[in-house]
Amino acid sequence: MKRNLPRLGFVGAGTVATSLACALHGKGYPVVAVASRTYSSAQKLSVFIPCAQAYEDKQQVVDNADIVFITTPDDAIATVAGELKWQTGKYAVHCSGADTSELLEKAASGGAVTGVMHPLQTFAGMEQAKNSLLGITFSLEAREPLLSILKKMASVLGGKSMVIAPEDRALYHASAVMVCNYLVTLVKLSADLWSDFGVTREESVRALAPLIKGTISNLETVGLPGCLSGPISRGDTGTIRKHLAALSQCHADIVSTYADLGLQTIPIALEKGKIDAAMAREIEKIMKNRGNEGSRI
Ligand SMILES: NC(=O)c1ccc[n+]([C@@H]2O[C@H](COP(=O)([O-])OP(=O)(O)OC[C@H]3O[C@@H](n4cnc5c(N)ncnc54)[C@H](OP(=O)(O)O)[C@@H]3O)[C@@H](O)[C@H]2O)c1
Numbered sequence: 364m365k366r367n368l369p370r371l372g373f374v375g376a377g378t379v380a381t382s383l384a385c386a387l388h389g390k391g392y393p394v395v396a397v398a399s400r401t402y403s404s405a406q407k408l409s410v411f412i413p414c415a416q417a418y419e420d421k422q423q424v425v426d427n428a429d430i431v432f433i434t435t436p437d438d439a440i441a442t443v444a445g446e447l448k449w450q451t452g453k454y455a456v457h458c459s460g461a462d463t464s465e466l467l468e469k470a471a472s473g474g475a476v477t478g479v480m481h482p483l484q485t486f487a488g489m490e491q492a493k494n495s496l497l498g499i500t501f502s503l504e505a506r507e508p509l510l511s512i513l514k515k516m517a518s519v520l521g522g523k524s525m526v527i528a529p530e531d532r533a534l535y536h537a538s539a540v541m542v543c544n545y546l547v548t549l550v551k552l553s554a555d556l557w558s559d560f561g562v563t564r565e566e567s568v569r570a571l572a573p574l575i576k577g578t579i580s581n582l583e584t585v586g587l588p589g590c591l592s593g594p595i596s597r598g599d600t601g602t603i604r605k606h607l608a609a610l611s612q613c614h615a616d617i618v619s620t621y622a623d624l625g626l627q628t629i630p631i632a633l634e635k636g637k638i639d640a641a642m643a644r645e646i647e648k649i650m651k652n653r654g655n656e657g658s659r660i
Contacts, residue, residue: 364613368391368392368393369393369428369429369430369454370393370396370427370428370429371384371387371392371393371394371395371428371429371431371432371454372394372395372396372397372398372424372427372428372431372432373394373396373397373398373408373424373432373434374397374398374399374421374424374431374432374433374434374435374443374447375395375399375400375433375434375435375436375439375443376398376399376404376407376654377399377404377435378486378489379410379433379434379458379482379486380397380408380432380434380441381408381489382482382486382494382495382496383407383432383434383458383482383496384397384411384412384415385411385412386496386520386521387520388411388412388558392516394412394413394414395414395415395416395428396416396423396427396428397416397417397418397423397424398417398418398419398420398421398423398424400435402417402419402534404472405417405419405622421446421447422448425447425448425449425453428453429452429453429454430453430454430456430512431447431453431454431456431475432457432458432480433454433455433457433467434458437459437462437466439462440457440459440462440467441467441468441469444457444466444467444468444469444470446608447473448473449469449473450473450474450475451474452474453470453474453475453476454475454476454477454478454509454512455470455471455475455476455477455478456477456480456505456513457479457480457510458480458547459481459591460483460502460532460535460536460539461510461532461535461536462479462532463479463504463529463532463536464477464478464504464505464529474510476506476509477505477509478503478504478505478506478509478513479500479502479503479504479532480501480502480503480505480513480516480517481501481503481527481536482495482496482499482501482522483499483500483501483502484499485543496520496522497520498521498522498523499520499522499523500522500523500524500525501513501516501517501520501522501524502521502524502525502526502527502532502535503523503524503525503526503527504518504526504527504529504532510526518628532650550568550571550575552617552620553567553571554567554568554571555614555617556613556614557570558643559613559614587631587634588631588632588634588635589635591628591631591632594606595625595629595630595631595638595646596632596635596637596638597637597638598632598637598638598645598646600642600645600646600649603625603646603649603650603654604649604654605656606621607621607649607650607654611654611655618653618654618655622650622651623650625646625650626647626650626651629643629646629650630643631636631648632646
């Protein structure tokens, strides 16, 4: 254990707490106390960290740690902060993406310095959660000296940090939900189409995964707008019409999703420069008419 590092505690022993606690312990931070709604969850987390004590009473976390991460679901954070007795010298931090440090108002009025440390990563389960922090961005909101402490933590974990102002957090988190959760939704919708020609969801996801990974790799290496491929970027209106006709016949419920995302894709294709304004207008017309020839916009 390294000297002069703050003692850490966690209230709420779920996936993010497990990931952060294990990673910070691995970097020498003393994770000393864990509590949760159920004692068994706190015990499960503490098993990974020899110096961590699981407590039934969450007040013990505040009493024994310098920095207390409140890693409950977002809707419980303010209530939990209000149930605890704080004092000057303590730090209270939550990990929500959309919420500001205002949620910890009760901790602040009790004397604690409050802040937000949101890991911009997806944690779907305990096992996967333990190794998900390397290279990620942590969005922070805190006053000094807490801001510097959290910046150092992010850096020690091999991540980057950026300060997101309270008024920008909802937009920031909406972007994370679109890119992460809605990717899952798009994969599910795509797999549904494969079931029409007899391929199971498991098989189709396995087949689609390299395409998704290739797209992500191109985003990282080539960037926007150069990484865009496909019929819109080429101006292949015949292919787009075929898609809309097939979807209208078999999956009318997702025609509007296909067309609306297509409309949002046109400016990227224009920016890439492979289609001109006339072609962009033509594709826009097809998308707005949902592929119905002869209809008017
Ligand atoms: N999951 C992600 O991908 C992700 C990514 C970035 C940020 N975050 C943020 O991280 C925070 C935690 O999310 P998570 O995904 O780790 O949630 P989670 O896996 O559902 O874990 C939440 C934990 O909080 C505990 N809990 C619930 N109510 C409580 C209460 N009143 N008092 C004490 N403990 C309570 C639960 O306890 P029991 O197990 O004892 O019932 C559970 O262990 C949230 O603010 C979330 O927005 C999540």
